[in-house]
Amino acid sequence: MSATATSDVIEDMPATAVDLTVVVPAYNEEKRLGPTLEAITGYLRDTETDWELIVVDDGSTDGTRDVVTAASALDPRIQLVTSPRNRGKGHALRLGVCASYGRRVLVTDADLAAPIEELERLDKALADGQAAAIGSRATAGASIEARQHRLREFLGRAGNFLIRSVAVPGIRDTQCGFKLFDGDRAREAFAASRLNGWGIDVEVLQHFRRSGWPVAEVPVRWAHQPGSKVRPLDYGRVLAELTLLKIRSVRPADVLAATLFLLMAVALYSGRWAGPGHRYLPDSLQDQNQWEWFFAVTADNVRHLHNPLFTTLQGFPDGVNLMANTVMLGLSVPFAPITLLFGPAISLTLVMTLGLAATAAAWYWLIVKRVVRHRVAAFFGAALAAFAPPMVSHANAHPNFMILFMVPLIIDRALRLCAGTRVVRDGIVLGLMAAYQVFLGEEPLLLASMGMGLFALGYGVVRRDVAKESWRPLLNGLAIAGAVCLPLILLPLYWQFAGPQSYKSVLHGDNAGNSPLALLSFAERSLVAGNAETANALSLNPTEQNAFYGWPLAVFAFAVVIRLWEQALVKALAFTTLAAAVLSLGPRFRIPLTDAVLPGPWALLAHKPLFESVIEGRVAMICAPALGMLVAIAIERLGRVRGLGTQYVGFVAVAAALIPLVPAPLKTVDRVDVPAFIADGTWQTYIGEGESLVPVPLPDPGNAEALHWQTAANLGFRLPGGYFNGPYGKDRIGIYGAAPRFTSNLLRDIRYTGRAPVIGKNWQAQAKRDFAFWKAGALVLAPGANDTLLRRSVDKLVGRPGKWVDGVWVWDLHTGN
Incomplete structure (x- = not known):
């Protein structure tokens, strides 16, 4: 028979199944193909x-077709498939395999670098239940009888390492051209x-992996053959092909979601x-100044090769x-060039915007x-x-608590560990992920x-069979992850x-937990139902509104849990949400509308x-992804319901739960200008070295506006005091800011109270000691609250007017002045 498809011709193909098909792709193989066919057929x-035996001529310009035709005349079991032009090994293999009838299909290169006798080893793997057997040069038991040039071999190994790391983890030799497959x-x-x-080798192996078809890597004898068409740069081309394939495989819905x-x-x-x-974001309080300073000082440390852990x-x-302190080295270091070129304000804005979008994309x-397949x-x-x-x-203020794109990746890797298929690899990857998250935020990692x-506790209780199968590989993987993570973070943690x-x-007071009302109320920035007065009364400050999911979402989630209670995942998510909400109440909480206080x-x-x-109120943040997954499950289930009335009621309930949570844009105000004394560099005439x-x-x-001064001056001077976490006293208890001194307390109290003590010799002597401790070159007072009283007080402390x-x-x- 003959068939023609896309200008490719299959000549004299049999129409009945055979036990084995051997597919040989060939391009300008006139010299090597004859001995190869003789060896295989013999x-x-x-x-x-x-x-x-099917030989696929991939548009050869020499006598390759004549060699096959002559062999086919001696044995009709040798078939020829032709392509009018050279399109690549992948195209040739696809033609040959799709034209095959074998219950088993062997693909081998025309150079027969792996002898045909090695088929017996691959056959045994298929007999043992494998769907494919890969002839490998890189596994124990393989022998290489003739090696390539050392440089060529090194480049090949490096390329193959990248391929298997990126595309087909666990298979050491994806590119060896000797593979046996189950035919269908x-x-x-x-x-x-x-x-x-x-x-195409990697693409096909990925298909087997996704389909759950087992693949074995079998050691074979291999010898380098002169005239090989595989070049070291071809490994780079493979990576490029796979990257393009990955890009093309992205669904438009996924791109739309990310956008x-x-x-x-x-x-x-x-x-x-x-x-x-x-x-400036006024609801950030002074945190925007602090975070811009964090990014600026990290960039400065990178530029000057200073210690990034201290300043x-x-x-x-x-x-x-x-x-x-939370300087987010995992982002502030890679963004250092942007910070140096465009300033910390732009760098931080870019990080927070992209980080929030990346977090949403990672949860998606x-x-x-x-959880669900339904993209909407x-x-x-x-x-x-x-x-x-x-x-x-x-x-508003804490990028470390809203840039969480690593958390979904860590969760997925932990779930992979539970499967127990590649514990070592997944444990190593999890350890690297955890180490990176440490440099993004340790408290979010703890939460x-x-x-x-x-x-895990909730799911393990309802699915004890799964827990029984998962706990051992999970613990082994976590041990491996710890062994990988700890050496990377040991010095920074020390x-x-x-x-x-x-x-x-750091002490946050006796109780920084949420009120039960905070869990059911609406946040200040809710576009529809926000109430700043209520939200601020139920939270520490605008940056710590850690609950505020609203009662409609609570009612909706409760209804979803009741309706889908038979699902183990729903039970586990419900337990996670409820447990996190209760923990977030703190060590004790008051029952609303009563004077009763209960232990938490x-x-x-x-x-x-x-x-x-x-801050225990932050534990309620755990509820956000758990509730999100419950909402996703509910929407997918509603999409399957046939009754329009039921769907309508359901989607109205979803809208009622989510619309009140839609946030309004964050509030911004014009930023206070940096004084010309700082901005124009006049300060340099007053501050000496050290x-x-x-x-x-x-x-x-x-x-902390002075931090903005400092970043505007390209960190040209040092500041006593500040906004950071540091030690206080012999017990080294963590406080916000520098350890106070008499003069710093005096000046602060005057600013905030508008009252000043009588400045005498004792205050002047103490101020002199404090100025010496700070190695002060000059004192600077910008216009602000109580600035006249401050100026008069400093005049007396210094002994001369400013x-x-x-x-x-x-x-x-x-x-003097």
Whole structure:
């Protein structure tokens, strides 16, 4: 018979099944093909196998076709498939395999680098239940009788390492051209392939992996053959092909979801983007100044190759332990070039916008992969996980709590461990992910671990069979992850907990938990139902509105759990949500509308290491992804309901639960201008080398505008005081800001109270000691609250009046004004 398809010709193909088909792709193989065909047919004739041999001529310009035609004349089981032009090995293999009739299909290169006798080893693997057997040069038992040039071999190994790491983990030699497949599965996989080049080997193996068909890697004898058409750069081409294939395989719905998440993030920060360097988020309090300083000092450390874990630019002369503060080295370091080129305000705005969108996209990916397949359902679930009221609240000031794109990836990798298929590999990857998350935020990692623990507990109770099968590989994988992670973070953690300016714990008061009403109320930035007065009364401040999911969502989630209670996943998510909500109430909470105070389960954790520094109200943030997944499950189920009336009621309920949570853009105001004394560089004539500039009053968590001065001056001077976490007293208890001194307390109290004590010799002597401790070159007072009283007090402390210079009052502490 003959067939023609897309200008490719299959000549004289048999119409009945055979036991074995051998497929040989050939391009300009006139010299090597004859001996190869003789070796293959000679071996097969000595067996009892019913076979066929298909040679695919890929548009050769030499006598390759004549060689096959001559061989076919001697044995009709040798068939020829032709292509009018050269399109690549992948295209040739696809033609040959799709034209085959064998119950088994062997593909081998025309150079027969792996002898045909090695088929016996591959055959045994298929007999043992494998769907494919790969002849490998890289597994134990393989022998290489003739090697390539050392450079060529090194480049080949490096390329193959990249391919198997990126595309087919677990298979060491994807590109060896000697593979045996189950025939039907091979024809399905090759027919579904799209690559025409060398990358088809990986594409087909990926198809087998996705389909759950087992693949064995079998050691074979191999010898390099002169005239090989595989070049070291071809491994790079394989990676390029696979990358393009991956891009083409992305669904338009996924691209649309990611685009919408980005637009949502831009809309949230629209006021900031209107003028990144001149707009301020007032609900961030002083945190925007702090975070811009974090990014600026990290970029400065990178530029000058300074220690990224410590600086004396703030808190001078003691300095700041940057690892003990949340500087997000995982982002502030890679964004250092942008910070240096465009400034920390633009860099931070870009990080927070892209980070929030990436977090939503990561939750979307996880929900599609693990929870629902319906893209619209997954979109709304991910939107709730990333843009829930607690996330929007932290979006004002705490990028470490809203840039959480690593958390869904960590969750997925932990779930892979439970499957127990590639424990070592998944454990290593999990360890690397956890190490990176440490440099994004340790407290979010702790909260994520709590959430995963709660989910595992809930799911394990309802699915004990799954728990029984999963606990051992999970623990083994976690041990491997710990062994990988700890060496990477050991030095930074040692610096954090035992290095200069380290501290024990940060005190947040006796109870920083949520009120039960906060869980059911609406956040300040709710576009529809927001109420700033109510939200602020139920939270620590605008950056810590850690609950506020609203009663409609609570009612909807309760209804979903009741309706879908038979699903183990729903039960586990419900338990996770409820447990996190209860823990977030703190060590004790008051029942609303009563005077009754009850102990909360957080009391069991409140004084334990690590947990003692956690603001317990933040535990409610765990509810966001759990509720998002419940919403996604509900929307997908509603999409399957046939009754229009039921669907209508259901989607109205979804809208009623989610619309009140849609956030309004974050509030922005015009930023206070940096005084010309700082902006124009006048300060340089007053501050000598090793000296500090002392703002009046010193910067602290209540007023950190001086940090903005410092970043505007390209970190040209040091500041005493500041806004950071540091130690206080012999017990090294963590406080916000530098350890106070008499003069810093005096100036702060005057600013905030409008009252000043009588300044006498004792105050003057103490001020002199404090100025010496700070190595102060000059004191600087900008216009502000109670500035007249402050100026008079400083005049008395210094013993001479200040001088008005470029918009500020200045006291030169060298020889006078």
